[in-house]
Amino acid sequence: MLVRGVAGVVYNEKIYFSSEYPVGCLFCFDIKEGTTQFVKYFFVENMQGMCHRTALLHNHTAWFIPWDGCRVTCVDLETMEDRYFDITNHNPANGHAFTDYIVYKEKELILVPSGMDLSTLMIINMETQEAQCFPDVIPVEQCIGAYVWNDILCFISDEGEVLSEFDLIERKVKSEKRRKKSVSGAYESILQDKGQVYLIPYEASEVVRIDLEAGNREKIPLPCPKDAYWSGCIIEDGILLYPGKYNSNFLKINVMSKKGTVMEWQKEHVSDDWVTIKEIFSNGKEHLAMGTDGMLFLFNEKGALKKSWNYTTEVEERQAPSKMELQILKRNFLQCSPIFETPHMGLTDLISVVLGE
Numbered sequence: 001m002l003v004r005g006v007a008g009v010v011y012n013e014k015i016y017f018s019s020e021y022p023v024g025c026l027f028c029f030d031i032k033e034g035t036t037q038f039v040k041y042f043f044v045e046n047m048q049g050m051c052h053r054t055a056l057l058h059n060h061t062a063w064f065i066p067w068d069g070c071r072v073t074c075v076d077l078e079t080m081e082d083r084y085f086d087i088t089n090h091n092p093a094n095g096h097a098f099t100d101y102i103v104y105k106e107k108e109l110i111l112v113p114s115g116m117d118l119s120t121l122m123i124i125n126m127e128t129q130e131a132q133c134f135p136d137v138i139p140v141e142q143c144i145g146a147y148v149w150n151d152i153l154c155f156i157s158d159e160g161e162v163l164s165e166f167d168l169i170e171r172k173v174k175s176e177k178r179r180k181k182s183v184s185g186a187y188e189s190i191l192q193d194k195g196q197v198y199l200i201p202y203e204a205s206e207v208v209r210i211d212l213e214a215g216n217r218e219k220i221p222l223p224c225p226k227d228a229y230w231s232g233c234i235i236e237d238g239i240l241l242y243p244g245k246y247n248s249n250f251l252k253i254n255v256m257s258k259k260g261t262v263m264e265w266q267k268e269h270v271s272d273d274w275v276t277i278k279e280i281f282s283n284g285k286e287h288l289a290m291g292t293d294g295m296l297f298l299f300n301e302k303g304a305l306k307k308s309w310n311y312t313t314e315v316e317e318r319q320a321p322s323k324m325e326l327q328i329l330k331r332n333f334l335q336c337s338p339i340f341e342t343p344h345m346g347l348t349d350l351i352s353v354v355l356g357e
Contacts, residue, residue, distance in 0.1 A: 002312050003027055003036060004292050007064055009057035010281040011077045015311070017280075018042070018052040018064050020292055026075065029296070029311040036311050040080060042073055053098055054278055056109070058126040065111060066097045072111065072124065072131075088133035090118050098122075100145040100189065102153075104168060110153065115143035121153075121166060137173055138163045145190040147197050149212045160187050160199045160208055188244060193234045196255075202228045202244055207253060220253060223260045227251065233279045233287045233299070240303040242277035242289055252303045263305065265297075 005027065008017030015029040016039065026039040042051065042064075053067035064073040072085040090097060096117045102110040104123075111122040121134040142158045152174060153166040164176035188202035199208035205225035209218050229251070230244035241251040243265070250263040277297070281288040286306075287299040294312030299305055 002294065004294060005029075005290050005311060006276060006292055007052040007055040007278070008280045008290050009055050009062045009077075010288060011057060011060065011062070015280065015288075015290070015296070016062055016075070016077060017290065017311075018055065020051075024051040029309075031309075034309060040082075042082065043071070043084060054101065055280065056101060056103065058103075058107075058109075061126070063101075063109060063124075063126065065101050069097065072122065074126075074129070083129065085122075085124060085131045087118070087120060087122055089120050089135050099143055102146060102148060104148060110146075110148075110168075112146045112155065113138060113143060115139070115141050115155075115157075115163065132171075134166070134171065134173075137166050139176060142185075144187055144199075147190060147192040147212075149195075156187075156190055156199070158185050158187055158202075160204075188229060189231045191232055191234060191239060198232075198239055200229050200232055200241060202230070207239070207241075209255060220255070220258045220260070222251070223262060224249070224251075228274075230274075230276055231278050233282060233289070235287070235299070235303040236301050238303075240287070240299060242279075242291075243275060244277075245274050246293075250305075263303075265305075266308075 002021065003019055004021040005017035006020040008015050013031050015031065017027055017029065019025045019027055024042045026042065027036055028039050029036045051066065051069060052064040055062055055064045060076060060078050062075045062077055064075070066072060070087045070090045072087070073082055075082045087097060096114040098111045098118070099114045100112045102112065104110050107125060107127050109124040109126050113119050113121060115138050119136050119138050119140060121137040122131060124131045138155045141163060143155050143163055144158050146153050146155045148168065151168045153168055155163040157163050162177060165174040166172070167174045185202055186204040187199040189200045191198040191200065195212045197210040197212060201207060201222065206219040206221045209220060227248040228244040229241040229248065232239050232241040235252070238253045238255045241253065243249055250265055252261040252263060275291055275293050277289050277291040279287055279289045285301045289297045291297070294310055296309040296311050297305060298307045
């Protein structure tokens with residue numbers, strides 16, 4: 001039985017992550033011990049797809065951002081108590097909710113709508129835990145992320161263009177650009193480093209660097225144009241891109257020389273399918289990224305790989321629970337939190353993990 005993570009945070013030398021397989025469960029990977037344990041399950045409305053897109057840590061609370069579903073989840077990692085925030089005007093059956101987040105003025109969590117099935121901006125004060133929703137902030141078009149410049153939130157399309165601007169002081173849409181809906185999928189996400197913004201390519205064959213101060217754009221060609229990337233991080237002298245497919249590699253780009261260095265990685269299995277690798281921790285000197293293939297990667301400030309782990313759980317054989325225990329647990333799981341059974345983990349296996357704790 002395997003467990004696949006999709007969004008996590010680091011707290012007290014442990015990684016708490018939401019699982020893609022099985023969907024909607026919280027697991028904990030002990031970095032020192034190298035072991036993974038089941039913690040609890042979330043309330044999940046949608047049984048299919050990724051429950052969460054990404055996560056962040058504020059003080060001792062983990063915030064999990066939904067991809068499929070209509071609730072934002074926060075978990076106090078001291079008490080393991082959770083709280084849910086409903087998204088206005090979003091039906092979980094629609095699927096994709098948010099594409100990314102931004103922390104504004106150190107306490108406000110800005111959730112960037114995907115634009116495909118949700119055009120509502122959500123802002124949560126992480127200290128007071130008060131939430132505000134602002135509907136129709138972007139046109140119906142895929143949004144890959146947003147950046148903040150001079151208190152203006154700028155939403156970016158998958159073609160790399162500004163979809164709309166939202167004034168964070170007045171809390172209203174400043175301008176919006178409507179055009180024919182894109183189907184290009186050229187760019188997947190963005191990175192912001194103060195006055196510099198980078199568009200991460202998926203179908204495109206270059207990274208786009210935007211100088212917000214000067215208003216200039218420049219393209220940095222990829223050494224392997226067919227490689228696809230999902231996200232990345234800011235490192236010394238440039239950026240490090242995380243692969244979005246198994247046949248792609250990590251890539252360091254020096255923004256001064258505009259040269260890229262390919263970094264091959266040991267794949268868990270050979271496949272042409274996509275893989276999600278996202279940063280879950282950064283202190284400027286170290287970057288920790290989690291992949292849905294079961295791997296964790298630790299990079300230094302220059303983007304060199306320091307260490308990797310396999311956090312995937314292989315569940316050992318345990319004494320079979322009684323039929324009565326199995327029926328009660330199965331009923332509770334199905335009533336409170338629908339669990340999506342997969343080839344990697346069936347419901348019976350998951351219940352055995354809970355009983356084993």
